[in-house]
Ligand SMILES: Cc1cc2nc3c(=O)[nH]c(=O)nc-3n(C[C@H](O)[C@H](O)[C@H](O)COP(=O)(O)OP(=O)(O)OC[C@H]3O[C@@H](n4cnc5c(N)ncnc54)[C@H](O)[C@@H]3O)c2cc1C
C-alpha cells in the first residue's frame with residue numbers, strides 16, 4: 001500500500017492505495033465519485049476522462065499513485081452552487097446525448113479543448129474529441145453543444161438570441177427522412 | 185481489468201531511476217506516460233514485478249537547442265512536443281506526425297521517448313526518427329552514456345537496442361542545412377487510429393531537382409524502415425510529379441509487411457508506394 005494525497009473536486013483526500021489501482025477505480029470505489037465511468041478495457045473510449053491538474057486524461061490509463069499530490073476535477077465537480085457549467089448546460093440545451101454514458105467524458109474533454117482553443121472550428125471540435133466515442137448520437141449534437149459552450153464561454157453572442165437565452169438546438173433529421181416525415 | 189500487483193518506485197533524478205531499475209529485480213519495467221504500458225498491464229499482457237515511474241524525473245522533460253541539433257528529452261509529452269517552437273522550426277515533421285498520434289488525452293500523458301522506446305512498428309514516431317537520422321542518448325548502470333543512431337535503435341518487433349538496466353534519456357535531432365521540406369503521410373481508416381501504413385519524407389531540393397530524400401516507412405515490417413530503393417531513385421530526380429511518381433514505385437522494395445485485420449501485405453506494399461509519392465510530393469513543395 002502507498003499513501004497518496006489527492007484533491008478531488010475541491011476536497012483533499014489522503015488514502016492508502018495499491019500501486020496497481022487505476023485512478024478511475026480510486027475515484028469511483030474509494031471516493032464514491034461514480035459520475036466518472038468506465039467504458040472500455042483498451043484506453044479508447046474516453047468515458048473515464050477527468051482533469052488531472054487541469055488537463056484532460058483518461059483516468060483508466062493513469063495509476064492512482066501517479067496522481068499523488070495532484071488536483072483532480074471530475075464531472076461531479078463542475079457545477080458551482082447548483083449552477084451547471086456552461087458546457088453541461090450546452091449539452092443539455094443542444095441534446096448532446098442519448099444514453100448519456102459517454103457524456104461525462106465528452107464534457108471533460110470538450111472543456112479541455114476550449115481551454116487550449118477557445119473558438120474551435122467544427123473540424124477542430126471533431127478532432128478535439130476524437131478520444132471520446134459515442135455509440136448513440138452520431139456526434140452532431142455533441143459538436144453543436146461544444147459550439148454553443150464556446151460561444152457562451154468566450155462571451156460572443158452568435159449562438160444566442162434576444163435576451164441572452166440560448167437558441168434551441170437545430171436537430172438534424174436530414175439523415176433520417178422517415179423521422180422527419182413522421183414529425184410533419 | 186486491473187493490472188497484476190507490482191512494486192512501485194518513483195525516482196526524481198536519472199541516477200535514482202537507474203538505481204531503481206538496477207534494484208528492481210528480474211522483471212522491472214520503466215514507465216513513461218503509461219499510455220502503452222498501462223493498457224498492456226490491464227490486459228495482463230505484461231505483469232512486471234516492479235514499475236519505475238519516470239513521471240517525476242524533471243530533467244528528462246523539455247526540448248533544448250544544442251547548436252547543430254535540437255534535443256528532445258525522453259519524458260517530453262506529445263502535447264509539449266506539439267507546441268514547442270524549436271520543433272516547429274527545425275523538425276516540423278515531428279509535430280506533424282505527433283498531431284496524428286492517438287487523441288488529446290493520450291497526447292497529454294504519452295511521451296516522445298516512450299513512443300520510441302516502445303518501438304511499435306505501427307507507431308508514428310519511429311519512422312520519423314529514422315527519416316531525420318535522430319540519435320538516441322542512452323544511460324546505463326552507473327550512469328554511463330552512449331549514443332545510438334536511429335538506424336541501429338530499432339532492432340525487432342517491440343524491441344530496441346536498449347539493454348538491461350538502460351534508459352532512454354533524450355533524442356538528438358540534427359538540424360538540417362539547405363532547402364529541406366518534410367511531410368508525414370498517414371493512412372488510417374478511422375479517427376484516433378494507428379496507421380495501416382505511413383510515410384515520413386524529408387527532401388532537399390537544389391536547382392529544381394531533388395538532391396536528397398530520406399524516407400521512413402511505418403508498419404511495413406517488424407521495425408520502421410528506410411525506403412532505400414526509393415531514396416536512391418529520387419537522388420537527382422527531377423522535382424516533378426512524374427519524376428517522383430516513378431521513384432515512388434520502388435518504395436516497397438525489400439519490405440515484408442504483415443497481414444492482419446486491417447490490411448493484407450500486398451495492399452500495404454501498394455499503400456507504401458502511393459503514400460511515398462504523396463509524402464515526397466508534399467515535402468518537395470509541389
Ligand atoms: C487509444 C490510444 C491510441 C494510440 N494511438 C497511437 C497512434 O495513432 N500512433 C502512435 O504512434 N501511438 C499511439 N498510441 C501510443 C502512444 O503514442 C503512447 O504515448 C506511446 O506509445 C507510449 O508512450 P508512453 O510515454 O505512454 O510510454 P509508456 O507506455 O510508459 O512506455 C512504453 C514502453 O516504453 C518503455 N519506456 C518508456 N520510456 C522509456 C525510457 N525513457 N527508457 C527506456 N524505456 C522506456 C516502457 O518500459 C514501455 O515498455 C496510442 C495509445 C492509446 C492509448
Ligand code: FES
Nearest residue numbers: 039040045046060
Ligand atoms: S474507460 Fe475507456 S478510455 Fe478509459
Ligand code: FES
Nearest residue numbers: 098100134135136
Ligand atoms: S449518448 Fe450514448 S454513448 Fe454517447
